[in-house]
Amino acid sequence: MRGVVMHAPGDVRVEDRDDPTIIAPTDAIIRVSATCICGSDLWPYRGIEHVHEPAAMGHEYVGIVEEVGSEVQNITPGQFVVGSFFASDNTCEICQAGYHSSCIHRVGVGSIGTQAQLARIPLADGTLVATPELPPADLIPTLLAASDVLGTGWFGAVAAEAGPGKTVAVVGDGAVGLLAVLAAKQLGAQRIIAMSRHEPRQKLAREYGATDIVEERGDAGVAKIKELTGGLGAHSVIEAVGTQESMMQAIRSTRPGGHVGYLGVAHNVQLPGEELFFSHVHLHGGPAPVRRFLPELIDLIWRRKINPGKVFDLTLPLEQAAEGYKAMDERRAIKTLLTL
Numbered sequence: 001m002r003g004v005v006m007h008a009p010g011d012v013r014v015e016d017r018d019d020p021t022i023i024a025p026t027d028a029i030i031r032v033s034a035t036c037i038c039g040s041d042l043w044p045y046r047g048i049e050h051v052h053e054p055a056a057m058g059h060e061y062v063g064i065v066e067e068v069g070s071e072v073q074n075i076t077p078g079q080f081v082v083g084s085f086f087a088s089d090n091t092c093e094i095c096q097a098g099y100h101s102s103c104i105h106r107v108g109v110g111s112i113g114t115q116a117q118l119a120r121i122p123l124a125d126g127t128l129v130a131t132p133e134l135p136p137a138d139l140i141p142t143l144l145a146a147s148d149v150l151g152t153g154w155f156g157a158v159a160a161e162a163g164p165g166k167t168v169a170v171v172g173d174g175a176v177g178l179l180a181v182l183a184a185k186q187l188g189a190q191r192i193i194a195m196s197r198h199e200p201r202q203k204l205a206r207e208y209g210a211t212d213i214v215e216e217r218g219d220a221g222v223a224k225i226k227e228l229t230g231g232l233g234a235h236s237v238i239e240a241v242g243t244q245e246s247m248m249q250a251i252r253s254t255r256p257g258g259h260v261g262y263l264g265v266a267h268n269v270q271l272p273g274e275e276l277f278f279s280h281v282h283l284h285g286g287p288a289p290v291r292r293f294l295p296e297l298i299d300l301i302w303r304r305k306i307n308p309g310k311v312f313d314l315t316l317p318l319e320q321a322a323e324g325y326k327a328m329d330e331r332r333a334i335k336t337l338l339t340l
């Protein structure tokens with residue numbers, strides 16, 4: 001099969017890889033219908049995370065089940081399925097509490113690499129959620145968005161306790177930040193402030209429910225949020241970048257008693273204890289337990305209540321994955337969908 005392999009920062013190639021096979025009796029093999037490039041794939045691409053050896057890439061996927069292991073009971077060949085970036089058993093105490101991405105049996109799908117024609121998905125019964133029937137073609141991008149960026153943005157909004165009567169601010173205008181706006185809107189937030197200085201992203205943020213746009217960042221961004229909230233700060237702030245500046249921007253934009261939902265994979269973030277102590281801010285986040293939200297998100301998509309697929313503003317065949325990475329790295333694209 002063909003699949004994306006990263007050899008070094010900036011060096012992404014599409015190569016022949018071995019077809020995956022069932023290894024554990026709980027595995028499934030899916031034929032990938034569509035996959036995409038994640039903002040987190042840009043960390044190694046930019047050399048901020050090290051690439052020690054050629055690595056299969058990709059952790060977002062939707063596809064049709066080809067084969068299942070002998071212990072798989074709920075997932076059957078022919079089904080169209082959505083899964084997330086951590087395989088999980090959906091039965092342990094941690095999964096039952098809704099934290100599938102910390103499942104005691106979790107397996108990172110990123111190490112398997114779903115930017116490929118086929119993928120082996122571990123713990124298929126716990127990980128994969130089937131759609132009611134085969135989806136029409138136009139729903140495939142929206143379902144693919146649920147695999148990571150929608151589920152992640154949704155978790156951020158839930159972690160930040162976005163809801164009726166709340167003012168929500170979103171730090172970060174990548175796909176996750178934009179879909180956190182959508183999630184906050186769906187959860188009933190009264191006012192949603194998107195922090196973005198890129199016009200096309202501001203436009204999509206407004207379409208997804210943003211009521212205000214703040215272009216300033218850092219301390220100036222914090223001052224603007226305070227100005228918009230009577231000097232208090234937002235009730236709920238969603239952080240979707242993962243840098244020191246974005247994390248402090250989020251914490252300082254939150255009012256005492258408010259909540260920060262942090263989603264950006266933290267890179268060299270150091271929190272000042274004393275400031276945190278006096279902030280009275282709740283912090284909750286981490287790798288999103290997307291599996292918790294998949295049934296609800298698939299239902300909203302199936303009934304066409306939400307359209308998270310609009311974050312894909314570049315669609316390329318898998319063979320042109322290198323151009324997809326480059327376009328996202330240069331911020332020419334919000335998110336690249338790869339067709340198969």
Ligand SMILES: [Zn+2]
Nearest residue numbers: 089092095103
């Ligand atoms: Zn579990």
